[in-house]
Amino acid sequence: MSTLEGMGVAPAQTVILGDRFARELAEMAIPWQAEKATDPRLLVLNEPLAVELGLDPEWLRSTEGLQLLVGNLVPEGATPVAQAYAGHQFGGYNARLGDGRALLLGELTDVNGRLRDLHLKGSGRTPFARGGDGLAAVGPMLREYVVSEAMHAMGIPTTRSLAVVATGRSVHRETLLPGAVLARVAASHLRVGSFQFAGSTGDVHLLRRLADHAITRHYPDAATAERPYLALFDGVVGAQASLIAKWMLVGFVHGVMNTDNMTISGETIDFGPCGFMEAFDSATVYSSIDHDSRYAYGNQPTVAEWNLARLAEALLPLFHDDQEQAIALATQSLGGFRRHYTAAWSGGMRAKLGLPDSRTDEVSTPLVKDLLALLENNRVDHTTFYRDLAAFARGNTEPIRGKFLNLPAFDSWAARWLALVPDADLMDRVNPVYVPRNQLVEQALAAASEADLDPMGCLLDAVTRPYVERPDLAAYAAPASDDFGGYQTFCGT
Numbered sequence: 028m029s030t031l032e033g034m035g036v037a038p039a040q041t042v043i044l045g046d047r048f049a050r051e052l053a054e055m056a057i058p059w060q061a062e063k064a065t066d067p068r069l070l071v072l073n074e075p076l077a078v079e080l081g082l083d084p085e086w087l088r089s090t091e092g093l094q095l096l097v098g099n100l101v102p103e104g105a106t107p108v109a110q111a112y113a114g115h116q117f118g119g120y121n122a123r124l125g126d127g128r129a130l131l132l133g134e135l136t137d138v139n140g141r142l143r144d145l146h147l148k149g150s151g152r153t154p155f156a157r158g159g160d161g162l163a164a165v166g167p168m169l170r171e172y173v174v175s176e177a178m179h180a181m182g183i184p185t186t187r188s189l190a191v192v193a194t195g196r197s198v199h200r201e202t203l204l205p206g207a208v209l210a211r212v213a214a215s216h217l218r219v220g221s222f223q224f225a226g227s228t229g230d231v232h233l234l235r236r237l238a239d240h241a242i243t244r245h246y247p248d249a250a251t252a253e254r255p256y257l258a259l260f261d262g263v264v265g266a267q268a269s270l271i272a273k274w275m276l277v278g279f280v281h282g283v284m285n286t287d288n289m290t291i292s293g294e295t296i297d298f299g300p301c302g303f304m305e306a307f308d309s310a311t312v313y314s315s316i317d318h319d320s321r322y323a324y325g326n327q328p329t330v331a332e333w334n335l336a337r338l339a340e341a342l343l344p345l346f347h348d349d350q351e352q353a354i355a356l357a358t359q360s361l362g363g364f365r366r367h368y369t370a371a372w373s374g375g376m377r378a379k380l381g382l383p384d385s386r387t388d389e390v391s392t393p394l395v396k397d398l399l400a401l402l403e404n405n406r407v408d409h410t411t412f413y414r415d416l417a418a419f420a421r422g423n424t425e426p427i428r429g430k431f432l433n434l435p436a437f438d439s440w441a442a443r444w445l446a447l448v449p450d451a452d453l454m455d456r457v458n459p460v461y462v463p464r465n466q467l468v469e470q471a472l473a474a475a476s477e478a479d480l481d482p483m484g485c486l487l488d489a490v491t492r493p494y495v496e497r498p499d500l501a502a503y504a505a506p507a508s509d510d511f512g513g514y515q516t517f518c519g520t
């Protein structure tokens with residue numbers, strides 16, 4: 028434990044950072060320091076999150092606060108570390124990945140008593156950097172900020188973003204870009220790849236300590252289960268099944284579902300080339316490096332299950348002394364993924380369609396299946412569809428009918444759906460109006476790179492209150508189109 032007392036004219040702040048990971052799992056933690064930021068400038072601060080963490084937003088804005096947010100001020104006694112992990116990247120195994128450009132500053136206890144990791148991304152090279160420069164550019168860090176906060180606002184478990192601070196460093200990509208550090212908050216940064224790393228050392232004691240650490244932090248009930256490590260695995264399977272179902276329901280495409288980008292907590296992590304599907308299409312891919320469409324929208328549940336099989340492999344020595352029996356137990360547990368996923372997704376689809384839970388699967392399953400085919404064939408925007416469908420239920424039929432080339436097919440589907448007496452208000456509580464659409468994000472990032480942060484502010488305003496339609500934000504609700512434009516004029520900030 029360590030404390031930091033703010034001095035001088037700025038408000039004082041005590042920051043207490045635990046070093047539990049660094050202490051309990053020293054083999055997976057390299058003590059390290061952030062690179063010096065020459066000219067730190069705050070680009071965006073998440074004030075509600077700061078308050079939740081017990082941090083004074085005013086102090087975070089101060090010179091000293093900014094130093095903390097870029098890793099140049101380490102609370103006394105804290106042990107920032109680069110975490111080791113392995114991972115399958117696009118199916119290929121890499122035994123040593125780790126935080127190449129990130130640091131775990133330590134664990135904070137928030138105002139609700141929850142332990143949260145405070146972590147920096149873009150804070151300079153570490154021993155895991157391999158060929159990388161250890162840096163991050165402003166654009167991708169702001170992208171992670173806005174997308175993660177949008178996910179949170181939609182009730183989807185995710186790492187959170189506390190701040191993005193421009194460092195004053197330049198980053199060489201295709202061009203020279205301004206550098207930034209993202210301060211990120213997570214239930215933990217334990218990944219499937221963390222277990223692959225521990226497993227691959229052959230040190231069962233390390234693996235057990237890692238599993239015990241994960242149980243304490245995320246699945247405390249597993250500690251008293253008959254088979255604690257199998258219960259841990261069951262917990263992760265359930266959390267990931269529920270998470271992926273939520274992604275699918277909002278049309279989120281993660282883009283890089285490598286095992287090092289999949290958490291044990293069940294939070295979404297590492298927002299790179301991700302996006303929200305517009306025209307419904309299972310083959311939607313956003314990552315330009317995903318040549319085989321491995322991480323396409325429609326593949327995500329299968330990929331998650333594959334990743335969980337890699338987690339099970341790593342945990343096998345803890346499941347049973349007899350490896351045959353360990354495999355049998357793991358296989359049985361992994362079988363729970365499809366059940367969990369299908370239940371979570373089907374329930375979510377019923378809510379999206381305003382159908383009460385009492386509507387049995389026999390009624391809703393064929394209806395949903397036919398709808399998805401209809402959406403795919405007519406290339407209908409995934410997000411606006413469900414809001415327009417609620418309007419349709421209320422008698423405003425034209426917006427949605429304008430979306431379908433094959434109107435008779437829609438009308439006949441809609442008649443079947445209306446016969447089930449959908450609840451339009453329920454629909455509007457679960458179907459977002461505003462998601463961070465790629466075109467909007469790109470426009471906001473382009474403006475930010477010209478030092479204009481207003482479009483980012485507008486976009487954040489829209490996506491962090493996603494369910495209430497606001498007429499002045501109409502442009503933020505629309506899918507990208509050729510005549511899409513003038514978006515910067517819609518918000519007055």
Ligand code: AMP
Nearest residue numbers: 124125126127128156159160161162297
């Ligand atoms: P990501 O694609 O961000 O999940 O990162 C995959 C791996 O590459 C992780 O081990 C990162 O730490 C590392 N990495 C990504 N970008 C950089 C960079 N610019 N410098 C050093 N390491 C990096």
Ligand code: MG
Nearest residue numbers: 287288296297
């Ligand atoms: Mg990653």
